[in-house]
Amino acid sequence: MSEKVVNILLVEDDEVDVMNVQRAFKKNSIKNPLFIARNGLEAFEMLRAGQVPFPHIIILDINMPKMNGIEFLRELRSDEELKSASVFVMTTSNEDSDKLNAYNLNVAGYILKPLSFEKFISSVATLDSYWKLCERP
Amino acid sequence: MNLLTKIYLAFGSILLIFSFVTLTYVKQSDNVAFNMHQALNSAQVMRLSESMEKAVIDMETGVRGYQVSDNAAFLEPYYKGRETYQERLSEVKELVDNASQKQRLAVIDSCVNEWLQVFANPSIQLQTKALSSPAEIAAYHEFLVKYIRKGVGKEMMDNIRMQFSAFDKHERALKNDRLETLDNSLAFTNDLSVSLTIFCISLGIAIALVLGKTIRNRLNEIASMANEVAQGHFNARISDNRDDEITRVSQSLNVMAQRLDNSFTDLKKINNELDQFAYVVSHDLKAPLRAINSLAEWIQEDLPNVEPDIQRNLELMRGRVFRMENLINGILDYSRIGRKELPQTTFSVTKLVNDIIDSLAPASNVSIQVKGILPEITAERILLEQVFANLIGNGIKYNDKPNPTVIVRGRTLDNTYEFTVEDNGPGIPAEYHQKVFGIFQTMEARDTRESTGVGLAIVKKIIEEKGGTIRLESEEGIGTSFIFTWTRATVKANAVKSPVTV
Numbered sequence: 001m002s003e004k005v006v007n008i009l010l011v012e013d014d015e016v017d018v019m020n021v022q023r024a025f026k027k028n029s030i031k032n033p034l035f036i037a038r039n040g041l042e043a044f045e046m047l048r049a050g051q052v053p054f055p056h057i058i059i060l061d062i063n064m065p066k067m068n069g070i071e072f073l074r075e076l077r078s079d080e081e082l083k084s085a086s087v088f089v090m091t092t093s094n095e096d097s098d099k100l101n102a103y104n105l106n107v108a109g110y111i112l113k114p115l116s117f118e119k120f121i122s123s124v125a126t127l128d129s130y131w132k133l134c135e136r137p
Numbered sequence: 138m139n140l141l142t143k144i145y146l147a148f149g150s151i152l153l154i155f156s157f158v159t160l161t162y163v164k165q166s167d168n169v170a171f172n173m174h175q176a177l178n179s180a181q182v183m184r185l186s187e188s189m190e191k192a193v194i195d196m197e198t199g200v201r202g203y204q205v206s207d208n209a210a211f212l213e214p215y216y217k218g219r220e221t222y223q224e225r226l227s228e229v230k231e232l233v234d235n236a237s238q239k240q241r242l243a244v245i246d247s248c249v250n251e252w253l254q255v256f257a258n259p260s261i262q263l264q265t266k267a268l269s270s271p272a273e274i275a276a277y278h279e280f281l282v283k284y285i286r287k288g289v290g291k292e293m294m295d296n297i298r299m300q301f302s303a304f305d306k307h308e309r310a311l312k313n314d315r316l317e318t319l320d321n322s323l324a325f326t327n328d329l330s331v332s333l334t335i336f337c338i339s340l341g342i343a344i345a346l347v348l349g350k351t352i353r354n355r356l357n358e359i360a361s362m363a364n365e366v367a368q369g370h371f372n373a374r375i376s377d378n379r380d381d382e383i384t385r386v387s388q389s390l391n392v393m394a395q396r397l398d399n400s401f402t403d404l405k406k407i408n409n410e411l412d413q414f415a416y417v418v419s420h421d422l423k424a425p426l427r428a429i430n431s432l433a434e435w436i437q438e439d440l441p442n443v444e445p446d447i448q449r450n451l452e453l454m455r456g457r458v459f460r461m462e463n464l465i466n467g468i469l470d471y472s473r474i475g476r477k478e479l480p481q482t483t484f485s486v487t488k489l490v491n492d493i494i495d496s497l498a499p500a501s502n503v504s505i506q507v508k509g510i511l512p513e514i515t516a517e518r519i520l521l522e523q524v525f526a527n528l529i530g531n532g533i534k535y536n537d538k539p540n541p542t543v544i545v546r547g548r549t550l551d552n553t554y555e556f557t558v559e560d561n562g563p564g565i566p567a568e569y570h571q572k573v574f575g576i577f578q579t580m581e582a583r584d585t586r587e588s589t590g591v592g593l594a595i596v597k598k599i600i601e602e603k604g605g606t607i608r609l610e611s612e613e614g615i616g617t618s619f620i621f622t623w624t625r626a627t628v629k630a631n632a633v634k635s636p637v638t639v
Contacts, residue, residue: 092424
């Protein structure tokens with residue numbers, strides 16, 4: 001049985017946050033391919049160009065230059081081909097308005113970026129088990 | 138026109154009509170008095186004419202008596218009658234003012250005079266002479282044959298009687314006329330005064346009703362506008378283009394509402410800016426902090442055999458980053474109080490405190506007690522929860538005793554609830570009793586115990602926002618009691634209910 005690997009697109013502008021995710025993946029031995037876009041526009045380019053093969057999951061920061069996370073989500077949901085994508089929002093913003101906007105745009109989860117790396121690793125571990133569930137045929 | 142002027146004018150017109158009523162009444166009374174006088178006059182005239190007629194009859198009787206008896210003593214009624222007649226005549230002349238009656242009176246007088254000239258006087262003179270000298274008997278005899286026997290005197294007398302009865306008849310008619318006029322004018326006076334009074338009263342009632350209704354309607358409009366404003370609809374306005382006192386009140390209210398509207402628009406703008414600021418703080422300031430923390434962590438991980446000094450410095454750095462994040466969260470929490478409308482619910486404070494005790498998960502040596510029964514209140518649960526959580530948490534966190542104890546008490550006062558959170562900690566010296574409520578104020582060095590100094594500031598802000606007060610009583614080394622009041626939410630509950638009943 002050939003396991004279909006879930007591809008992960010990380011939309012994040014902060015380099016340290018990207019490194020954070022990468023280190024967390026390494027620590028948890030998550031082997032899923034990780035694609036990185038620095039803002040919403042770049043992410044769209046990559047998705048539309050088919051650079052991120054199916055099936056995929058998007059981890060999305062909210063505060064980014066050029067096209068922020070909420071704008072990205074809005075556009076994603078209005079795109080016929082991409083609107084079914086699973087999106088996890090990962091952000092420092094604990095604002096109700098951001099959470100509400102995100103959930104209104106049908107996100108699979110809202111992860112609050114914790115300050116410490118250990119906490120982050122546990123979040124990633126949770127995500128990992130979710131992916132494993134998704135990967136099951 | 139001013140409202141007061143309108144009221145004055147209305148009452149002025151009513152008073153004017155009333156003075157007119159009084160005036161006509163006085164005038165009619167004069168009329169009545171005149172007519173009455175006339176009627177009485179006629180009665181007097183009739184009485185006098187009767188007396189005159191009687192005097193004339195007396196005269197005739199006197200003359201006849203003399204003629205029959207030849208005794209001069211019988212002439213006494215004659216002379217007396219003449220005298221009476223003249224007296225009565227002059228009296229009647231003064232009273233009679235009707236032209237035809239005057240004429241009739243003149244005719245009577247001329248007839249009486251004629252009777253005196255032609256019959257009575259000659260008869261008396263000739264008879265007297267004939268009695269004194271026989272030579273004159275012939276002349277008397279001639280008179281006797283020519284006048285007395287022919288009944289000239291009687292004829293004249295009959296005529297006089299007829300004249301009198303005509304005069305009386307007319308005078309009676311005159312009297313009846315006058316009485317009728319008197320009745321009429323009395324009736325007219327009554328009708329006039331009654332109808333004018335009724336008119337005045339109805340006019341007064343009408344004016345009062347119309348004025349009252351307009352004033353009530355306009356006051357209602359003002360009241361409903363004020364209610365709207367009180368309920369937070371600052372765009373409510375009154376349209377009133379009359380130019381009086383109420384208009385000025387309405388305009389002032391409109392200006393007030395406009396000002397409030399402007400102020401609230403400004404306030405909303407400022408609040409939005411503050412929200413934006415809070416967002417920036419929470420996201421943009423925390424992002425680099427997190428990065429610093431991650432990097433420090435990675436350095437520690439990647440260099441396992443680093444010198445203990447560097448290791449310790451890296452730890453300290455991460456500790457300060459934590460503190461910085463706590464401070465930022467503290468600022469956010471503090472700035473959030475009162476900016477958001479929170480839902481009010483009714484809940485038991487005992488349950489709230491028990492929930493807090495559960496969430497604090499105190500160590501086994503810690504004892505948290507609720508003394509007595511705490512009330513059931515209607516309030517924003519989250520806010521009261523924050524207050525209790527901070528106060529109880531502080532009581533344990535800063536406690537220096539082997540068996541930390543926190544006691545929560547509550548009682549219901551007239552308009553407020555009073556809660557006390559008492560601990561057996563180190564106590565707070567009197568000079569810091571106000572200072573502990575300031576933001577970022579702590580009693581100990583921050584390194585000793587990780588604390589931001591935001592908790593009590595938040596507690597005070599929440600309590601004061603809700604109209605309560607907080608104070609503390611403390612004895613050094615023995616413990617501290619925080620005593621705060623929470624307004625009973627009766628006003629708010631009414632405000633919510635009232636629109637439903639309308």
